[in-house]
Structure formats: structure tokens, C-alpha cells
Amino acid sequence: MKIGIDLGTTNSAVAFINEHGAAEILTNGEGERTTPSVILMEGNKAIVGEVAKEASITQVDDTIQFVKRQMGNPSFKIPLPGLNKMINAVEASAIILKKLVQDAEQELSEKVTDVVVTVPAYFDDAKRNATIEAAEMIGLNVLKIINEPTSAALAYYHLDKEKTNQNIAIYDLGGGTFDISIVNINNNEIKVLSTDGDSNLGGFDFDNVIIDYVINEFEDETDIDLYDDDDAMQELRENAEKCKKSLSRRAKYIVPVSSSGHSMKVEITKELFNELINNLVDRTKIVMEDTLSEAGLTWNNVDKVLLVGGSTRVPLISEMIESFTGISPSKELNPDEVVALGAAVQASLMDDNNPNATKANIVVKDVNSHSLGTISLNDAGDDENSIILHRNTEIPCSSSREFYTVHENQQKLSLDITEGEDTDPEYVNIIGTSNLELPPGLPIGSPIKITISYDKNGIVNVVAKDVTNNVDLGEMVIERKSNITQIEMEEKREALLSIEVE
């Protein structure tokens, strides 16, 4: 069985294609349609989901959450509660995936081997690789990594294949990430025209502004800094989220807070909340505008704005979109489920054996969300980021550019592969470094052609060629910072097997 998984910052969802050929959410072991991406460790047992989320208030040290924000970050390690061991975001994600797949197998009474996993469109190379590693760590075969907004577009199209020549904007604001994609749907083709986002902006940040406000109010009143009280902070985080969700329907909410024998009730009105999150919402507006102009469109050319992600339930989001674009955003798909449903459609497109699989010949054309390049010397002799493959190019894609040796008989070339838009190397990510051997005798200024490719999963490969001698210098193995060796992978897989997940 091939399934689609939306591995979210706060919640995850799983879907498959049912016997009627429709995408359907698989309920988890607790009968719920989404599973909080939270782990509670009890000895050697990892409990994932609602129980873990509830426990996170009182058992801060025993729970792990929000790991998606740390994907691809090699320095992030968290203690595995109860066990004398540190794990990284990939291993924590593997534990969450194990729960999702176990429950799916139970529900389907079938073994799950192949998965499509969604990632924010704005995820960079390291984060995409980390996601694949997490799935492989528990023995899954990743059919494809697909961008969350693209997945949503696929689910939208699959629901009603009659849609022709529509431009839709997919506004995806989840727990921890924001993505916007402009997509054209025409006949059987879903073509992403442009995409952008912010991998550190989501409902989590909305909670944080409430938390900061309450902390300040409490400190003004009592002189007590809540940051020093872990239990109070965890309770406040929980209450801040409740407050935020409640304000999606009500005019005000009272946040109770207590520490060191003092207690207080802090009132948050909807107006105050809107004011507190205004800057964050404005950040998404700027990205929306840039993405639209990258697509070469104006809001008049956009037929629909689809809302995806739990945080789009905040009323200010719809209000902002409507006043900014003149389009009343569509609420026809469940923002918590649509991404997983699209992933299931994608999985079925890649399934030749399943009789229920989507036979419709849907073509999905996606783009890369970051430019790729290398650091070279400019005319003034300073380091500069030179873009080779521009963002918003349809993937899979490949682009080449020539660079020139700077010494007579240069025998080594150190290549930093970058991800980002700026010419200043300080403001781009170095996703890999490689030292190439050059053949002897090359005169100064000899051209070396660098070709960078993105594969269907948005993973980067680099090839270099000595143009003078017309010789391939070989495919460069980029030492991606997130990558682990096969041996390490086996060790981690073994270690995870010893953890019982429920």
C-alpha cells in the first residue's frame, strides 16, 4: 500500500486512495483524523499524539515537540527523555512517522512500504534530505517528496477534474511554516508558476506573541519573570494556544497565569490579538506580493485563494487576504487534511498495481523555491554568490555556468554550493563544499563549467567539466551537512527498533 503523509510541525495526517478512487484520511489508533507531532517518552516507549501533547504541559522534560523546525539543522540535539541518549530532529521525526505508519497499517490491514511525504515548499535541500532520511530510518521507501501547497492543489484538482484554466494562490500557514504558491490548473496539468515562503513563521509565533504579552503583564504586576518558571511557561504555552484558537470564534479570552504564589488573569481581546500578530501577518503579505509578481500575474488574474494549514483559521488572515487581493478565500477544503489528501493522490499516481489508484493522467509541474549557485571572485577580487540555477524554475531542471581558474596550472578547485538569492555570501546558505582535482597544465582563466541540477524531489546534484580538455571532472558528491553515512543510518535504525512506539 502506498500512502501520503503530511508530516507537520504541530500535527500530522495520513491519507490513501480508497476503493472508489477518492482520497481519504486514515484515522489514527485513537480514531482521530490528525495526530499531534509530539512524543512522550515513558522508559523505552514512545507515545506519539494527543496523549503526548496533553502530557507536554505537566511533563515538559519527558516530551519532544516542534522538531520539524529543526530539520536539517546538524547542531540540534535533544535528550531522549528517560534514556541516556541524545537524538536529532531526523530521529524524532522517524519516531513520529513510525506511529503514523503503524496506525495506517492497522487501519488498512495492510503493510505500508511506500510513502509520499510532504514538505513546505520553502524547505531547502538539507531539510528535504533530512525528511527522506527520517522515512528511510524506519525502512520506508520514499516515492516522492512533494511540496505542501502543490499537494493541496493536487487534492483540489482531484476533487473536481473539470476545472480548466484557473490560476489559484495557495496560502499555507501551518504551525511553524508559511508557504505561498501560485498554481495554474489546466485540463490535466497542475503547473506551479512560483513559490516562496518562510520556514520560521506559523501559528507557533502567534502563540509566542500572546505568551510575551502575558509575561510582560505579569512582570509589571508582580515583578516575577515567568521565564524562570518552567512549569508556568509550559502551562502558559498551552493556554496561549487555547486563547488563540478561541479568539478565532470569540471576542475575548482570559489567560490564567500563576507563579510563586501569585496569580493573575490576563484578558486578551480579538483586537489586541490582531494588533499583536499584525507584523507577522504583514510578513506573509510581502511574500504573497513577491510570489505573484514572480508568476507574472496580478490579483485580477487569480481565480481563487485556497487556505491551507490550521493557522488560516485566524480570522485576520482571511480578512487580510480579502482586502489585499480582492478575493474572498475559499474554504471548500479542510485546511488540516488537504495536504495529506494530495499526497495520497500523488502516491496513487505512482502506483501501477493498485486497482483503485488514480488512473487520470495528471501532470504535476513544480518549481524550485531557492536559487542555487556557487561562490566565485568578482572583478574587484571579492567573494560573491553567483546564481547558476534560478529559483522558480520548473523541476526537474538543470543549468550551467562557466567559471575561470585564477592561477596558472591551478590543480584544485574548491566549490561552495550555495542556496539563496543574495550576491553577498553572508546571506546565503552553503549546502555543500567540494574540492575538485583539476588536470595539470591549465592556463590561468581556463573555463570550468558547473552544472547544477534539481531532481524530482528537489534534491541537488552538481557536475563539473573542464571545458579546455572537454573532460568531465566527475559528479561532485556534495557533503550535505545533514547527511549521515550508511553505517550511521543502520545504527540509528537499529536503535529506533528498540523503541516501542504507540
Ligand code: AMP
Ligand atoms: P498545521 O501545522 O496545519 O496542523 O497547523 C497547526 C497550527 O494551526 C497550530 O499553530 C494551531 O494552533 C493552529 N490552529 C489550529 N486551529 C486553529 C484555530 N481554530 N484558530 C487559530 N489557529 C488554529
